[in-house]
Amino acid sequence: MNFRTYKLKDIGEVITGNTPSKSNSEFYDSKDVMFIKPDDLYIDRITMLNESKEYLSNKGAEHARILPQGSVLVTCIGIIGKVGILKQEMAAFNQQINAIIPDKNIVNEKYLAYKIWNDRKKLQHIANAPLVPIINKKQFSEFKIDIPSLDYQLKVVDVLDKAQELIDKRKAQIEALDQLTQSVFLEMFGDPDKNTKQWNVYKLKEVVDKNCSISYGIVQPGDDVPDGVPIVRPVDIQQGIISVDNLKRTAKHISDAYSRTILKGCELLLTVRGTVGASYLVDESFKGVNVTRGITPLLFNEKIVNPIYIFHLFKTEQYQRKFKSLAKGITLLQINLIDLRELTLPVPPITVQNEFSKFVKKITIQKKKLQNSLNEMETIFNSLMQRAFKGELFNEQ
CATH class of the missing domain: 3.90.220.20 (DNA methylase specificity domains)
Structure with a gap:
């Protein structure tokens, strides 16, 4: 499998979010446009962004940076490397997030999200502040990833989606x-x-x-x-x-x-x-x-x-x-x-x-069994990702 190395800025448009003025209540007086912030993104998996905790009015959205459906969002201040994909038609996002509007002739948005998620420790390593880690737009834009053919990307996404679905079901049992x-x-x-x-x-x-x-x-x-x-x-x-x-x-x-x-x-x-x-x-x-x-x-x-x-x-x-x-x-x-x-x-x-407390301890025993199963699933998932991004997941035809 052949890979080509790209900088993120070369596979799509990189944008850093912003926050419309909080002093203008009209910007926040209706739920017209999603306003995505880091706490809308899961820390343990890629987030499919269909809703947000906060919204902007249409007037507020005029003062925000707007993303189209299919954009990939990555937290770059504080907790580095939380990843989401925008599923709604459009959304605004704040300055703690960098986003990529991917060039679909080069990269599938889900493949890109999985790849960045897999490489999040590399992102964390280049964060430039000891107390509050930060990756600025330039650093993010220059970050390099290896991209295979679109056909291979779609095969990888299909396999990883199925594995993630099993993980999500086990997590749902624990959450219950x-x-x-x-x-x-x-x-x-x-x-x-x-x-x-x-x-x-x-x-x-x-x-x-x-x-x-x-x-x-x-x-x-x-x-x-x-x-x-x-x-x-x-x-x-x-x-x-x-x-x-x-x-x-x-x-x-x-x-x-x-x-x-x-x-x-x-x-x-x-x-x-x-x-x-x-x-x-x-x-x-x-x-x-x-x-x-x-x-x-x-x-x-x-x-x-x-x-x-x-x-x-x-x-x-x-x-x-x-x-x-x-x-x-x-x-x-x-x-x-x-x-x-x-x-x-x-x-x-x-x-x-x-x-x-006695009741909780009984529940904890059940949770540990489910958690052990989840850990095994996540180990397999991580192995699949490593093989996928090395081109080793499928036999060459």
């Missing part, structure tokens, strides 16, 4: 268990915002362990140190399941300078910068691991609250809204720790929380 858990949570504890069951109310600072200061993590972890201290970053939490072995590492002296956030192995990690409100429960395998600036570890007083209860409380729509309302900032959202410490929580009797 998550939805069941949240449904049981609301049935047992009621609406947490209205506190319909009139549980006692505590502030967050009142339910953490006396040794938990509710602090930010490491500000500048530096370069990856192979034998250093593992660190959890917000991007790790957003990706879902975290393996300590796969974490980036920092120098021990840097970690020691942030001793207040070194994990004991039973905390809830909460993202408080960028994408706020994501959480993750760590186990004993995380003992000695540290976290970066965008995460606050919460070690609870388990005589008052069960961490599993708090984890699912934080996942509710009501608390996700609370976290977003606490976040301040224009270019980068951040929750002030003073405000976080004052966050109020409905706290049922610990016996009731523990009953819910």
Whole structure:
């Protein structure tokens, strides 16, 4: 199979998005045109963009950069390499995204999306900022990829689509268990915002362990140190399941300078910068691991609250809204720790929380079986991609 190397700018038009003025309410007073932002794109697969969380009016769209159907969108600030394909007739998009309107005589949009998704680590490597990774339009335009014939591209897309469909079905089964858990949570504890069951109310600072200061993590972890201290970053939490072995590492002296956030192995990690409100429960395998600036570890007083209860409380729509309302900032959202410490929580009797925890642990056993199956599917999918992009997927006729 013959491949030809292209720069992205040579296989289509590269455009960086923008945001029409937020001060003009007329730009946002109707849902006429999709306005795509990074949180509309999945982190674990290519997103087929049929809708968005935010929209522009037709008047607002006149001040935006508009993409046609079939455009490929790639996040280039913060989390680098989330990929989407526009399925609607048109859409606007913000400045955290670069997009390509592909030349269909050279490349199929789905093949291009799969290829960029496969090469996302290469994109992440060239990002030029230590705290908030950024790939500018020029860097993105100059990024090189290998393109085969259109016939081969379509064959690859067909195989990868079928494999992705199986993965999506398994993920849907896992998501159904998550939805069941949240449904049981609301049935047992009621609406947490209205506190319909009139549980006692505590502030967050009142339910953490006396040794938990509710602090930010490491500000500048530096370069990856192979034998250093593992660190959890917000991007790790957003990706879902975290393996300590796969974490980036920092120098021990840097970690020691942030001793207040070194994990004991039973905390809830909460993202408080960028994408706020994501959480993750760590186990004993995380003992000695540290976290970066965008995460606050919460070690609870388990005589008052069960961490599993708090984890699912934080996942509710009501608390996700609370976290977003606490976040301040224009270019980068951040929750002030003073405000976080004052966050109020409905706290049922610990016996009731523990009953819910037992239910969750049973569901977790089922989820692990499905997750193991999903991991195998994703391994096969990644192998298919590697072979496809080397020209090894089909026998030459």
